[in-house]
Amino acid sequence: MSTATGQAARPVSVGAARVADAVKVYGSGDTAVRALDGVSVDFPAGRFTAIMGPSGSGKSTLMHCAAGLDTLTSGAAFIGDTELGKLDDRRLTLLRRDRIGFVFQAFNLVPTLTVAENITLPMDLAGVRGDREWADALVDVVGLRDRLHHRPAELSGGQQQRVAVARAFAGRPDVVFADEPTGNLDSRSGEEVLNLLGRAVRQMGRTVVMVTHDPVAAAHADEVVFLADGRLVDRMESPTADRVLDRMKAFDARPPARKETSS
Ligand SMILES: Nc1ncnc2c1ncn2[C@@H]1O[C@H](COP(=O)(O)OP(=O)(O)O)[C@@H](O)[C@H]1O
Ligand SMILES: [Mg+2]
Numbered sequence: 001m002s003t004a005t006g007q008a009a010r011p012v013s014v015g016a017a018r019v020a021d022a023v024k025v026y027g028s029g030d031t032a033v034r035a036l037d038g039v040s041v042d043f044p045a046g047r048f049t050a051i052m053g054p055s056g057s058g059k060s061t062l063m064h065c066a067a068g069l070d071t072l073t074s075g076a077a078f079i080g081d082t083e084l085g086k087l088d089d090r091r092l093t094l095l096r097r098d099r100i101g102f103v104f105q106a107f108n109l110v111p112t113l114t115v116a117e118n119i120t121l122p123m124d125l126a127g128v129r130g131d132r133e134w135a136d137a138l139v140d141v142v143g144l145r146d147r148l149h150h151r152p153a154e155l156s157g158g159q160q161q162r163v164a165v166a167r168a169f170a171g172r173p174d175v176v177f178a179d180e181p182t183g184n185l186d187s188r189s190g191e192e193v194l195n196l197l198g199r200a201v202r203q204m205g206r207t208v209v210m211v212t213h214d215p216v217a218a219a220h221a222d223e224v225v226f227l228a229d230g231r232l233v234d235r236m237e238s239p240t241a242d243r244v245l246d247r248m249k250a251f252d253a254r255p256p257a258r259k260e261t262s263s
Contacts, residue, residue, distance in 0.1 A: 016045040016046075016175040017207075018041065019065065019076065019077045020077075021039075021075035022038070022076075022077065023073045024065055024230075036058050036072070036230045043066070046206075047207060048201040049221055052218045052226050053226055059179075059212075059213070060211055062211075066177070068084045097126055098173070100174065101122075103179070105180040107161055109167075118164075141199065142165055144162060157189060158193065161181060169204075176197075177210075179210075180211055181217075182194060208221075218239055222238070224236045224239045226247060
């Protein structure tokens with residue numbers, strides 16, 4: 001699929017999440033950076049989508065704007081058919097809490113809480129009973145039954161990230177966003193986390209959007225979308241690490257993201 005047609009060829013479906021004509025400019029004047037330069041992409045429900053691209057291509061910015069952690073300069077971001085830019089702060093906070101799960105590179109667990117408490121934290125904060133059976137089943141899926149009463153500092157990095165994965169899915173969110181979830185893990189722990197994300201989608205019907213710069217990680221997804229210089233430049237179905245790597249090699253010669261004011 002070529003650069004220009006990659007975006008237009010697909011009909012826009014109502015995905016679990018999507019952005020339309022997304023532009024994000026950081027800063028202003030001479031130092032402004034156009035991190036997203038008109039991206040339209042949908043993340044279908046029940047699918048595992050990877051966002052891939054060189055460092056600085058806008059992957060994290062796209063994820064943060066799609067997940068309501070940051071706002072677009074122009075364009076629109078949707079979770080289901082809810083347009084994030086139309087929500088006030090309170091509603092946006094509730095939407096993030098109730099409809100989105102997050103997994104970050106740095107785990108972001110609460111150090112003073114046990115594994116069990118970390119997993120149910122989003123539900124506890126929401127003051128909802130949630131589906132405790134589901135949360136309990138997740139404990140087995142991520143293989144942490146014998147660590148439930150430990151604190152994060154007593155776990156390996158891989159175990160901590162598995163707690164974060166269980167926490168992200170505990171409230172049955174519409175979509176789980178993961179930003180470089182294997183970035184701090186050795187390859188074996190990373191593989192476990194990626195397998196968990198894949199199982200959540202294929203066996204449990206969940207939706208995952210994962211940012212990564214690692215072709216091996218991206219190969220776990222159903223589809224890869226490629227960003228370069230803040231633009232969507234390609235999509236790849238049923239990726240393999242080799243094909244993703246080949247595609248990425250084409251980016252290597254490119255210059256880094258340009259300044260807003262230069263051309
Ligand atoms: N908070 C920020 N302020 C200014 N520039 C930023 C900020 N966040 C990201 N950028 C810039 O936006 C571009 C895209 O960044 P990012 O989305 O983090 O890329 P990636 O995740 O693909 O590495 C980069 O040029 C980066 O330096
Ligand atoms: Mg990033």
